Amino acid sequence: MWDTLLDRFLTGMMVEDRLSLTYPDGTTRDYGPDTGGSAHLAIADTATLRALIVNPDLGLGEGYMNGTITPRNCTLDDALTIIVRNRFKGHIPSWVVMANRVRFHMRRFIQNNAPAAARKNVAHHYDISDDLYRLFLDEDMQYSCAYFRDDAMTLEDAQVAKKAHIAGKLRLEPGMRVLDIGCGWGGMALTLAGDHGCHVTGITLSENQLATARRRAETAGLSNQIEFRLEDYRHTTGTFDRIVSVGMLEHVGVPNFDTYFGRVAELLDQDGVALIHTIGRSAPPMAHSSWINKYIxxxxxxxxLSELAPAMERSGLWQTDIEVWRLHYAKTIRHWRERFEAHLDEIAQTYDDRFVRMFRYYLTVCILAFEHQMQAVYHLQLAHRRDAVPLIRDYLYGAESPDSTAARSRITEDA
Known part of the structure; x- marks a missing residue:
């Protein structure tokens, strides 16, 4: 029964490329025209067939993790590219469409993210081990999209360029009070304090990241300019000249968008500027990946953007600039995956094969989301005053600032 249902599923879905599938009984069937790309997957057991029918997104990811779905004569990248490319162009069975609709309408419950739940969710991913992240991130441990001014840039240079671009949008001056919501391992705070003379308060819900950020600030001699706290943005008090938040809005959840932008408005000085860097969809909302939600x-x-705009509007803040980064994150994650694969021997000393396959699958599906789906990175510049920043964008694209040049030099010297 399950092989018949999957056969019907793939017959309707594959319209541009050729996917060959070897079933548990050893038979191989081809789906789609032999005119585009091609890939071959083998399925080891009936339980995996059933999982692919019940929840294709979860079943595919778990099958690869468990070793019951394996690429043959192709890479995982090849196979997933073909699946992603055909997913929205062919016919999807009605039960899959209905299940996706149910998950979409359940997102307000799934993403409630009350403070206790938010802290637990953050720990699930970010408190694995700093040692793992050091193996594939840049030296500053920037776990967010880099800014590739040209294709020849190294990951380190592109992350420096990202921080410089954000600093430019913040219009920083020495002595300014900056709030960093979701400060990670402290790289942005260290840059804003060390290169721009700001006083930074960084907040995170990750105990691992907090400990590392504090050590880094002490080592850099910036403890008098930076305070890192284990704190939820909903509990932060005071006012700040500038607010920056990089890669944190993705953890807020639909039910909390009003609260999030409302808190940014409350915490931001009347003459202040905020810069929110977030992944977003340049298309109507859809259900999030059940595999990503479960494992990552x-x-x-x-x-x-249509989900964020109402909350921004209700906050009373001006949207002084919205910039869209296309493909920058795909380039970033390809660097991460290359470094992850280069360190497999070290990773295997701590993690089993299933974890390695999980992380490889995670990096690969994220790359393809930015290369083949309507996914991008948004820069939302917000302010109380319409003239808080210059009225034209020229101030962002002048000659490279001395600060960003100095930051790159320090990274090169440290290396």
Missing amino acids: FPGGYVPS
């Missing part, structure tokens, strides 16, 4: 980012969600 519980409670996470990639919002469409």
Whole structure:
């Protein structure tokens, strides 16, 4: 029964490329025209067939993790590219469409992300081990999209360029009070304090990241300019000249968008500027990946701009600039995956094969989301005053600032 249902599923879905599938009984069937790309997957057991029918997204990811779905004579990248490319162009069975609709309408419950749940969700991913992240991130441990001014840039240079671009949008001056919501391992705070003379308060829900950020600030001699706290943005008090938040809005959830932008408005000085860097969809909202929610980012969600705009509008803040980065994150994650694969021997000393396959699958599906789906990175510049920043964008694209040049030099010297 399950092989018949999957056969019907793939017959309707594959319209541009050729996917060959070897079933548990050893038979191989081809789906789609032999005019585009091609890939071959083998399925080891009936339980995996059933999982692919019940929830294709979850079943495919778990099958690869468990070793019951394996690429043959192709890479995981090849196979997933073909699946992603045909997913929205062919016919999807009605039961899959209905299940996706149910998950979409359940997102307000799934993404409630109350403070206790938010802290638990963050720990699930970010408190694995700093040692793992050091193996594939840049030296500053920037776990967010880099900014590739040209294709020849190294990951380190592109992350420096990202921080410089954000600093430019913040219009920083020495002595300014900056709030960093979701400060990660402290790289942005260290840059804003060290290169721009700001006083930074960084908040995170990850105990691992907090400990590392504090050590880094002490080592850099910046403890008098930076305070890192284990704190939920909903509990932060005071006012700040500038607010920056990089890669954190994806963890907020639909039910909390009003609260999030409302808190940014409350915490931002009347003459202040905020810069929110977030993954987003340049298309109508859809259900988030059930596999990503289960294994990588519980409670996470990639919002469409149409979901963010009402909350921004209700906050009373001006949208002084909205910039869209296309393909920059795909380039970033390809660097991460290359470094992850290069360190497999070290990773295998701590993690089993299933974890390695899980993480490889995670990096690969994220790359393809930015290369083949309507996914991008948004820069939302917000302010109380319409003239808080210059009225034209020229101030962002002048000669490279001395600060960003100095930051790159320091990274090169440290290496």
